[in-house]
Each structure stands twice: as structure tokens, then as C-alpha cells.
Amino acid sequence: MSLAKVTWQGVWTMAQHEARLRLRSGRWRLLLGLWFVVVTGFTLLVQQAVRRTYSTSDDRGIVVYGVLVLFVLGLALLVVPSLTGQSVNGDRERGTLATLQVTLLSAPEIALGKLLAAWGTSLVFVLLTVPAMLLTMTQGGVPLGRLAVVGLVLVLLLGVVAALALCLSALLSRTTTSGVLSYLVVFALCLGTLISFGLALQLTNERYQETFTNECPPRELLVRDGVPPEEIERILATCGSTETYDSTRSREDKVWWLLAPNPFVILADAAPQLPPLSAAEQRRREQLQQQGVYVQDLRDADPLGGIGREVRGLRSGPGDERPGGPVWPYGLAFDVLLAVGAVWLTARRLRAPSRVLPRGQRVA
Numbered sequence: 001m002s003l004a005k006v007t008w009q010g011v012w013t014m015a016q017h018e019a020r021l022r023l024r025s026g027r028w029r030l031l032l033g034l035w036f037v038v039v040t041g042f043t044l045l046v047q048q049a050v051r052r053t054y055s056t057s058d059d060r061g062i063v064v065y066g067v068l069v070l071f072v073l074g075l076a077l078l079v080v081p082s083l084t085g086q087s088v089n090g091d092r093e094r095g096t097l098a099t100l101q102v103t104l105l106s107a108p109e110i111a112l113g114k115l116l117a118a119w120g121t122s123l124v125f126v127l128l129t130v131p132a133m134l135l136t137m138t139q140g141g142v143p144l145g146r147l148a149v150v151g152l153v154l155v156l157l158l159g160v161v162a163a164l165a166l167c168l169s170a171l172l173s174r175t176t177t178s179g180v181l182s183y184l185v186v187f188a189l190c191l192g193t194l195i196s197f198g199l200a201l202q203l204t205n206e207r208y209q210e211t212f213t214n215e216c217p218p219r220e221l222l223v224r225d226g227v228p229p230e231e232i233e234r235i236l237a238t239c240g241s242t243e244t245y246d247s248t249r250s251r252e253d254k255v256w257w258l259l260a261p262n263p264f265v266i267l268a269d270a271a272p273q274l275p276p277l278s279a280a281e282q283r284r285r286e287q288l289q290q291q292g293v294y295v296q297d298l299r300d301a302d303p304l305g306g307i308g309r310e311v312r313g314l315r316s317g318p319g320d321e322r323p324g325g326p327v328w329p330y331g332l333a334f335d336v337l338l339a340v341g342a343v344w345l346t347a348r349r350l351r352a353p354s355r356v357l358p359r360g361q362r363v364a
Contacts, residue, residue, distance in 0.1 A: 018114055031079075050064050061142040080162050081162075081186060084115065088169040088170040089175050115346075126155060126158070149272055150267060171349060196258045209247075210247050251318075253324070261331045266335070268306075
């Protein structure tokens with residue numbers, strides 16, 4: 001894809017054309033309204049459930065926000081493939097693709113314009129979740145910085161899925177096939193990475209020797225427990241010895257990278273760590289505890305933080321006491337490169353005239 005053939009005006013013109021076609025369909029208004037109702041209703045249900053479970057906590061927003069973000073990502077992964085999964089081959093079936101190809105728009109501009117329109121449409125869905133996310137901040141514990149970073153990563157992930165679905169619509173002639181394969185790609189990124197990690201983990205099993213040292217209990221404790229004197233002497237004579245056992249362990253540090261491209265892993269691991277309690281908050285909790293009111297700390301129940309700690313722990317090898325490093329930069333970089341390659345392939349498939357066409361596919 002040559003950058004010399006790409007202009008912002010051409011990309012924007014194509015994106016506007018695609019957006020107008022989408023807005024003419026009344027089903028998008030219905031879909032947006034349904035999205036808002038589902039997300040808002042889910043947020044209220046989770047909020048009530050958390051309030052009942054952690055009635056004495058003042059940072060319930062941590063749990064509500066984490067559950068909401070993961071739910072929104074899962075719901076968006078069901079919607080975004082439909083935005084571009086039939087974008088190119090759908091135009092070909094309707095006979096309108098050739099009209100675009102004979103205009104002054106280049107193939108890269110058509111590809112990027114279609115991607116921008118679909119990506120922009122997905123951002124509308126994200127914007128409709130902002131009121132629900134702001135509502136979680138009123139429950140306490142969610143800093144604005146976490147909201148911004150997680151939102152940015154969410155937007156990038158939706159762009160990646162849109163680019164992959166667009167590429168499939170350009171490579172395949174049937175809209176039904178490209179639509180189904182778009183969802184299979186989402187399945188591969190979400191569940192396929194988990195399955196691959198589980199299977200690969202079994203191949204990393206290794207045998208090792210573990211040395212165990214018997215500790216010597218104090219003589220006074222044995223006497224106080226009523227142990228007979230001869231038994232005491234036998235225990236003290238045999239304790240302190242070392243024993244070696246053969247055992248088997250799995251090496252998660254060798255296959256952790258299989259989980260890196262997972263969108264849920266990327267989103268959770270990229271979430272900034274929660275700030276520690278301020279001095280004022282700590283004093284307030286101490287005062288309430290003195291009054292007999294126990295305030296529950298929900299930082300350990302953070303869904304995003306919990307997933308992030310688990311995947312980072314996979315990078316720690318045997319005997320490594322330090323926690324593993326972040327995983328999300330590797331996964332996000334892989335997904336973005338995958339999206340860039342998908343856009344490149346889409347542009348190549350949109351070049352006109354085409355030298356070779358798939359069997360049974362017409363030029364238009």
C-alpha cells in the first residue's frame with residue numbers, strides 16, 4: 001500500500017459515504033437504543049448486587065466498573081464484526097464496488113475510509129456507555145485516569161477487530177462466509193488463546209527435585225503436649241534432616257505469550273493500578289472501625305486488577321520472587337500489527353483492474 005496514493009481528503013470522503021449509507025438504515029437507531037438500554041440496565045443490576053454484597057464499603061465502584069468494562073468489551077466484540085464483515089463483498093454483490101473503483105479514490109483510500117466509518121460507528125457505541133461508566137465513579141474508588149486509559153485501549157481493540165473483519169470481506173466473495181469467519185476470528189482471539197495456552201502448558205511439564213527440611217519443635221512444647229520422653233528423644237533425633245522428592249511442575253513462563261493477544265487480557269492488564277488510600281481516607285476508616293463499623297476494602301476484589309495480577313504472575317519463573325512484567329504491550333502490539341497487515345491486504349484486493357479474480361466472482 002503506497003502512502004503516496006493516500007490522502008486524508010480521499011479517506012474522509014469515503015468514510016462520509018459509508019456513514020451516510022449506514023445512517024439511512026433505521027435499524028441503527030434501534031440497535032443504538034437497545035445497546036444503551038442493555039448497558040444501563042446491566043450497570044444498575046451489578047450496582048445493586050455489589051451494594052448488597054459489600055454494604056459497608058465506600059469504594060464499590062471498583063467492582064462495578066471492572067465488571068461493566070469487561071461486559072462492554074464482550075458485547076462490542078459481538079457487534080463490531082457486523083459493521084465491516086460484509087463491507088467489501090456486500091458492495092460487490094450489489095454492483096456498487098466497481099463504481100467506487102473507477103472514481104479518483106485509490107484502493108488504500110477506499111479501504112481506510114471503510115475502516116474509519118466502521119470504527120467511528122463502534123465509537124458511537126462506546127460513547128453511549130460513558131454515562132454508565134461515570135455512574136460507577138460515584139460509587140467511589142475509580143480514578144479518572146483509569147477511566148481514560150481503559151477507554152483508549154478499548155477503542156484500539158475495536159479498531160483491530162473492525163480491520164480484521166474488513167479484510168475478510170475483501171478476501172472472500174460470499175458475505176455469509178466472511179460474516180461467519182469474522183466471528184470465528186473473535187472467537188480465536190478470546191477463547192482460542194485460552195485453549196492454546198492450556199494445551200501448550202501441558203507440553204511444558206518438567207520433573208525437578210525439591211528438598212524439604214524437617215523443622216525441630218521446641219522440647220518445651222512437646223513436654224507440654226504430653227508426648228512421652230522416649231518419643232520426644234526420637235523426634236528430636238530425627239528432626240533437622242533433609243529429604244529430597246521428585247516432583248512435576250508446569251512452566252507458565254514459557255507460554256504466557258499465548259495469552260497476550262487476548263482482548264480481555266490486554267484491557268485488564270493495561271488498567272492502571274489503583275492509588276493507595278489517602279491519609280484522610282485512612283483516618284476516616286480508622287474512626288469508623290473505632291465506632292464498630294467495619295469498612296470493606298474492595299481493592300483486592302477488583303476484576304481488572306485481579307486478571308492483570310494473574311497474567312503477570314505467569315511470567316515469573318521458578319524461584320523468581322519478583323512479579324512478572326506487564327503483558328499488555330506485547331499483546332496490543334501484536335493485534336495492531338495484525339490490523340495493519342489486514343488493511344494492507346484489503347487495499348491490495350481493492351486494486352483495479354484486478355489481474356486474477358477468484359472463481360465465480362465478477363469484477364463488480
